[in-house]
Amino acid sequence: MEREVIIKKFNKYLDNHSKELSKNTISSYMLDITKLLKHLEDKDIVEFIVDETNIENYITILRQENYSESTISRVFSAFNMFNNFLYDEKIINQKVRLDNKAKKVNSTKDLVIFTREEINAILNFTGDSFLDLRDKAIFELVYAIGIKPSDCIMLTTKDINLEIGYIKYKSGKGTYNTVPLNSETVNALNNYLKALNTFETKKDDSLFISTSGERLTRQGFWKIFKRRQKNINLNKELNPTTYRNSLAIHLLEDGISVEDVREILGLKTINSLKVYIDNINNSKKVKLLTKHPRNMLK
Numbered sequence: 001m002e003r004e005v006i007i008k009k010f011n012k013y014l015d016n017h018s019k020e021l022s023k024n025t026i027s028s029y030m031l032d033i034t035k036l037l038k039h040l041e042d043k044d045i046v047e048f049i050v051d052e053t054n055i056e057n058y059i060t061i062l063r064q065e066n067y068s069e070s071t072i073s074r075v076f077s078a079f080n081m082f083n084n085f086l087y088d089e090k091i092i093n094q095k096v097r098l099d100n101k102a103k104k105v106n107s108t109k110d111l112v113i114f115t116r117e118e119i120n121a122i123l124n125f126t127g128d129s130f131l132d133l134r135d136k137a138i139f140e141l142v143y144a145i146g147i148k149p150s151d152c153i154m155l156t157t158k159d160i161n162l163e164i165g166y167i168k169y170k171s172g173k174g175t176y177n178t179v180p181l182n183s184e185t186v187n188a189l190n191n192y193l194k195a196l197n198t199f200e201t202k203k204d205d206s207l208f209i210s211t212s213g214e215r216l217t218r219q220g221f222w223k224i225f226k227r228r229q230k231n232i233n234l235n236k237e238l239n240p241t242t243y244r245n246s247l248a249i250h251l252l253e254d255g256i257s258v259e260d261v262r263e264i265l266g267l268k269t270i271n272s273l274k275v276y277i278d279n280i281n282n283s284k285k286v287k288l289l290t291k292h293p294r295n296m297l298k
Helices: 003-015 023-040 045-049 052-064 069-088 115-124 129-145 183-196 218-231 240-253 260-267 270-278
Strands: 166-171 177-180
Touching: 003 023, 003 069, 023 052, 023 069, 023 218, 052 069, 115 129, 115 240, 129 183, 129 218, 129 240, 218 240, 240 260
Parallel strands: none
Antiparallel strands: 166 177
């Protein structure tokens, strides 16, 4: 079967599972498999995908290219979904499940957490270009409320009310979240909106857009973090996950309960931070706005 046919059928297969998968997940899976096909060149796709050694070698290449472990895990999920598709289409004779054997986080040395000084440096934008104002607003917003990348890129200008300092948005789970914003975030969003309102190529009411005027994609969102890491010469890996993890730890250090942090960040569990949390005294219970770590940064 031609590769073009396989990829089209796989896309349709994912669409048929749209109740189980979000649009962003389907898009990411398609990108993962498309990247795999490009890597294969003239190799037989079926022989490659069912051979665990081939997959391990491919994953090694991704790690050498500094792909995050969360992305690697998603790639494995895409491979397994692709294998299910090949089996259902009778292209392969038996299902093959591939497991991510990456080392689990087992010490605080393995967990990337930014200090408050590093967060201050990340948030300290000095430029006033459209991209500077947009990126500043994104970093302030994510650190303020821990919003997920998939939810952040779906925000519209109607979701925020800066006069009273609130944001109301629909999460990927379909629930609505109404969250108060600190003054630094309100100021950053105000400055960005002034620039956004003069942007002539703006396509719709998306809050965060690219220079082409279109809504930011997940890939574009991640690139903003990587660019910031490079611009301020951070040695630690800056991405939405490490940034949100740092917020979680700072909130815990300031007395916000574990359950409240889980709810703020929209996590099912916070087991990924358990090693670090074990060393934190989180007995104090304080309000988010009065004890938020952003208030401590000058």
